[in-house]
Amino acid sequence: MRYEIRVDGHLSDTLAKAFPELGHVVISGQTILFGPVVDEAHLYGLLERCQSLGLRVVEMRQLPE
Amino acid sequence: MDHLDQALRTPLTLVNGAAGAGKTLLAADWAAGLRQSVAWLTVEVGDRRPSVFWAYVLQSLRACGAQAPGAVGFPADATRVDRKLLSALAAALNDRDEPVVVVLDEYDRVSAPEIAEQLEFVLHHAGRGLRLVLVTRTEPLLPLHRYRAAGELTEIRAAELAFTPEEAVALLGLHGLSLPVHAAGALVDRTRGWAAGLRLCALAAQESADPELYLKEFEADRSTVADFLLAEVLKRQTDETQDLLLRVSVLERFCPDLANQLTHRTDAEALLVGLHRENAFVEHLGHQWYRLHPLFGEILRAHLRVRLPGLEPELHLRAARWLRRHGSLPETLDHGAAAGDWAFTAGALVDDLAIGQLFTGLRSDDLAQLFSRMGPEATGLATDLVRAARDLSQGDLDRGLAHLHHAEEQLADYAPGPAHDQAPGPAAARLSCALLEALAARLTGSPVRAEKAAEAADELRQEVPAHLLEKHPELTALLLTHLGSTRLWAGRFDDARAALSAAAGTPGGASSVLPREESMGHLALIDYLNGWLGRAERKALAAVSEAERLGLPQPSGSAIGRLVLAAVAVDRDELGRAQALLDETAGLPSGTHDPVTAAGRAITTARLLLVRGRTRAAVEAVDPAVSAAVTSPWAASHEALVASAAHLAEGRPERAAEVLQGVCDHQPGCAVEAARIQLAAGRPAAANDLLDSIPTDGRTGPAVTVRAALVRAQAADGAGDTDTARKLVAQALLDARRERLRRPFLDARTWLRPLLATAPLHELAAGWLTPGESRRGESRGGESRGGESSRPEAQPSPLVAAELSGRERDVLERLARMMSTEEIAADLYVSVNTVKTHLKSVYRKLAVNRRSDAVRRARDLRLL
Numbered sequence: 060m061r062y063e064i065r066v067d068g069h070l071s072d073t074l075a076k077a078f079p080e081l082g083h084v085v086i087s088g089q090t091i092l093f094g095p096v097v098d099e100a101h102l103y104g105l106l107e108r109c110q111s112l113g114l115r116v117v118e119m120r121q122l123p124e
Numbered sequence: 125m126d127h128l129d130q131a132l133r134t135p136l137t138l139v140n141g142a143a144g145a146g147k148t149l150l151a152a153d154w155a156a157g158l159r160q161s162v163a164w165l166t167v168e169v170g171d172r173r174p175s176v177f178w179a180y181v182l183q184s185l186r187a188c189g190a191q192a193p194g195a196v197g198f199p200a201d202a203t204r205v206d207r208k209l210l211s212a213l214a215a216a217l218n219d220r221d222e223p224v225v226v227v228l229d230e231y232d233r234v235s236a237p238e239i240a241e242q243l244e245f246v247l248h249h250a251g252r253g254l255r256l257v258l259v260t261r262t263e264p265l266l267p268l269h270r271y272r273a274a275g276e277l278t279e280i281r282a283a284e285l286a287f288t289p290e291e292a293v294a295l296l297g298l299h300g301l302s303l304p305v306h307a308a309g310a311l312v313d314r315t316r317g318w319a320a321g322l323r324l325c326a327l328a329a330q331e332s333a334d335p336e337l338y339l340k341e342f343e344a345d346r347s348t349v350a351d352f353l354l355a356e357v358l359k360r361q362t363d364e365t366q367d368l369l370l371r372v373s374v375l376e377r378f379c380p381d382l383a384n385q386l387t388h389r390t391d392a393e394a395l396l397v398g399l400h401r402e403n404a405f406v407e408h409l410g411h412q413w414y415r416l417h418p419l420f421g422e423i424l425r426a427h428l429r430v431r432l433p434g435l436e437p438e439l440h441l442r443a444a445r446w447l448r449r450h451g452s453l454p455e456t457l458d459h460g461a462a463a464g465d466w467a468f469t470a471g472a473l474v475d476d477l478a479i480g481q482l483f484t485g486l487r488s489d490d491l492a493q494l495f496s497r498m499g500p501e502a503t504g505l506a507t508d509l510v511r512a513a514r515d516l517s518q519g520d521l522d523r524g525l526a527h528l529h530h531a532e533e534q535l536a537d538y539a540p541g542p543a544h545d546q547a548p549g550p551a552a553a554r555l556s557c558a559l560l561e562a563l564a565a566r567l568t569g570s571p572v573r574a575e576k577a578a579e580a581a582d583e584l585r586q587e588v589p590a591h592l593l594e595k596h597p598e599l600t601a602l603l604l605t606h607l608g609s610t611r612l613w614a615g616r617f618d619d620a621r622a623a624l625s626a627a628a629g630t631p632g633g634a635s636s637v638l639p640r641e642e643s644m645g646h647l648a649l650i651d652y653l654n655g656w657l658g659r660a661e662r663k664a665l666a667a668v669s670e671a672e673r674l675g676l677p678q679p680s681g682s683a684i685g686r687l688v689l690a691a692v693a694v695d696r697d698e699l700g701r702a703q704a705l706l707d708e709t710a711g712l713p714s715g716t717h718d719p720v721t722a723a724g725r726a727i728t729t730a731r732l733l734l735v736r737g738r739t740r741a742a743v744e745a746v747d748p749a750v751s752a753a754v755t756s757p758w759a760a761s762h763e764a765l766v767a768s769a770a771h772l773a774e775g776r777p778e779r780a781a782e783v784l785q786g787v788c789d790h791q792p793g794c795a796v797e798a799a800r801i802q803l804a805a806g807r808p809a810a811a812n813d814l815l816d817s818i819p820t821d822g823r824t825g826p827a828v829t830v831r832a833a834l835v836r837a838q839a840a841d842g843a844g845d846t847d848t849a850r851k852l853v854a855q856a857l858l859d860a861r862r863e864r865l866r867r868p869f870l871d872a873r874t875w876l877r878p879l880l881a882t883a884p885l886h887e888l889a890a891g892w893l894t895p896g897e898s899r900r901g902e903s904r905g906g907e908s909r910g911g912e913s914s915r916p917e918a919q920p921s922p923l924v925a926a927e928l929s930g931r932e933r934d935v936l937e938r939l940a941r942m943m944s945t946e947e948i949a950a951d952l953y954v955s956v957n958t959v960k961t962h963l964k965s966v967y968r969k970l971a972v973n974r975r976s977d978a979v980r981r982a983r984d985l986r987l988l
Contacts, residue, residue, distance in 0.1 A: 061553065061942070066348060067348060068346060068347050068348030068349060068352070069346050069347040069348065070348055070351060071347065071348075071351050071352070072430075073355070073426055073427050073430045074348070074351040074423065074426050075352075075425055076429060076430050077422075077423075077425075077426040077429075077898060080814075088346045090348070103504070108422075108658075109144060110142065110143065110262075111419065111422040112259060112351070112419075112422050112423055112426070113143060113144065113318075113348070113349065113350025113351070113419050113423070114348055114350070114351075115140070115316075115319075115348070115349075
């Protein structure tokens with residue numbers, strides 16, 4: 060599965076390193092994290108990581124293969 | 125705050141918001157102003173296991189004085205929590221006049237779904253006695269809609285926690301910044317009223333040259349809020365402070381001395397006091413201990429990885445070393461494991477004499493999980509000890525023994541070299557090794573090895589610090605249990621009893637519950653083998669209820685107590701009950717390798733099958749299929765007896781007598797059975813010799829003496845001496861009645877029936893062995909048909925393991941008045957579910973399954 064997670068605001072490079080398994084791009088006031096997600100547990104883990112870093116998730120969706 | 129006051133009127137309150145929204149602060153402020161007692165529990169990351177969670181809940185309830193200590197037990201097993209414990213807690217809360225407020229902070233850390241379920245159960249049954257406040261970042265897994273619909277939920281969510289522009293102005297004012305409300309409005313928009321964001325904002329602005337301009341720039345910036353603000357505030361700290369903050373981010377909590385260890389400086393105290401005064405980053409936990417605000421901790425760790433890459437394991441190791449010196453074992457182990465330094469981590473466990481915790485107590489599962497991450501590359505004495513303990517506890521005998529052997533080789537080479545803080549001290553390691561040796565001896569049925577281990581342990585106990593032994597009663601208890609079990613296997617009952625009694629008397633709560641339960645079960649087995657059914661039953665029940673009292677899931681890890689109960693049930697001809705007890709033990713992991721348990725199960729199963737006439741299956745079942753260094757006299761004798769009885773039943777008396785050669789005549793219980801078979805095989809002289817060989821020193825109980833009397837009676841009867849036979853049977857009936865020992869008489873049915881029909885014997889047997897007076901005629905009719913159905917219906921023995929509580933008695937009384945569950949609920953002003961809970965425990969305590977049986981049993985026991 061591949062997912063993209065869109066969070067509000069520009070993510071600094073330092074903080075982006077908290078998601079080493081994902082790539083990121085910054086566009087128009089938002090940051091998109093994207094990459095492979097191993098399973099459901101990983102998915103929820105990512106959401107939790109977003110929360111513990113104080114990120115506001117705007118959108119989260121599975122990418123077509 | 126006003127809204128939170130409603131929490132006193134609803135059973136459940138939810139304070140739900142993002143990290144740094146000020147939830148904890150709000151709840152703490154509110155709780156401080158309450159008149160009621162408040163139990164406050166901050167859920168910790170390690171509380172994944174329900175039992176650990178509930179242990180903390182109970183502890184915090186006790187700490188706030190809301191609950192009489194000891195009224196409710198303590199969970200003892202790491203994996204599951206017994207419903208009974210929760211029912212007891214709910215009942216205790218329900219009985220309160222004034223509700224107790226329980227605040228669970230950081231409830232989002234609770235991930236186990238069963239905790240939510242258990243919380244709901246307690247909340248439901250505690251009635252008005254509990255006001256639960258959950259402070260959480262995530263929606264709890266409770267059926268909130270139901271509480272909401274019933275008006276039983278107070279919710280404080282992000283919208284209410286968010287700052288209004290007016291409040292933001294006030295907050296900034298506290299930091300010496302004045303801002304017009306409309307400007308604050310923009311700021312609130314940008315942070316969405318997020319308390320931590322606003323505070324960081326104020327801190328950053330305070331440090332800047334032009335605060336107002338700074339705030340404007342922040343509004344215009346498009347970075348993520350926390351990321352940006354934290355970097356901003358961090359940037360403005362001195363290098364020392366930044367370094368300190370980054371390094372302590374690997375810790376859950378820290379004090380200045382520990383922080384100094386991580387920075388290799390000495391300035392932590394001043395820096396921390398300063399940070400706390402500025403209300404930045406750190407929270408004060410009291411007694412010099414601090415923690416990072418959870419949100420900042422996470423971001424700081426991200427910064428640490430970027431700025432000081434590769435330093436994390438080193439920091440964990442330094443923290444672990446400090447914690448080990450300061451005596452906090454669980455945290456030491458956590459950080460040691462995080463550092464990946466297994467020699468150190470295992471060494472800390474061994475040095476603390478805590479290796480027994482891998483087998484018993486609340487932490488056993490956590491420890492097993494922690495050490496499961498240990499790879500094969502880790503070497504050293506302590507790691508091999510831990511590996512051996514892990515494999516032995518999981519029943520992997522071969523690997524466990526190999527690791528243990530490896531560890532022993534290293535111990536032999538151990539030279540007290542220069543102080544090396546990773547190698548465990550020789551005494552502690554040797555003592556741990558002795559414990560594992562004793563276990564290995566037990567599992568391999570090797571008494572010599574066990575005695576050697578016990579002797580070594582006795583000497584080593586003098587060499588290790590006394591306070592460590594006191595801290596770990598489970599170590600000695602486990603060792604004595606293993607020793608006793610091995611002695612029991614070898615047939616040395618008196619020596620076994622000495623060791624097992626000492627283990628059963630070990631003080632301490634949850635930590636040593638497993639050895640206590642096991643040793644009591646073993647003591648019960650000794651009584652059973654000596655023929656004391658009543659004593660065996662009492663001890664076995666004590667073993668089972670010891671585990672139950674401490675909240676161990678039923679059936680618990682040790683099968684031995686239940687096996688003894690099953691064996692007693694076979695002797696009492698309560699076959700259904702025996703089968704049920706055997707089935708319960710079937711799923712237990714223990715006993716597959718343990719010779720004593722395996723033999724106990726094999727013998728009981730085989731005897732049950734014999735009684736049911738399935739001789740072939742019995743012969744197959746009686747082989748315990750364990751390999752042991754020495755043969756056990758009683759296990760081997762019982763095996764021979766079953767084989768012999770099978771031959772006899774299938775019409776081969778010669779073969780039956782032959783097999784009896786294998787029976788050890790030092791075992792009274794076996795000798796008497798052998799005598800019966802000899803007699804049945806037509807060799808009364810051999811039977812008599814066997815009976816005479818049984819010592820009459822008062823050690824043997826009714827199960828032996830009654831059988832002996834019956835064999836003599838049968839011999840006398842066969843010789844035509846009916847008077848002697850009648851006298852012997854009368855004595856046997858008298859002795860057996862107290863123990864409800866029916867099996868020997870049923871086995872002797874064929875020749876005994878005419879005797880029992882005569883007047884004095886009939887009276888003695890009536891009521892417990894044969895049906896009572898009123899049903900005499902009817903039962904005679906049945907007897908003459910000779911079918912199994914005519915046998916006196918075996919009454920299961922009354923097993924009142926625990927006294928009925930007052931509430932259970934109330935329910936029972938109403939049950940006797942033929943009231944329905946709903947009527948009882950209405951009459952007692954409790955919910956139907958509560959009544960059902962009480963009913964279930966009444967059934968359990970009375971060992972019945974139906975209401976009519978419960979009432980009858982209660983009348984029999986004069987409870988009504």
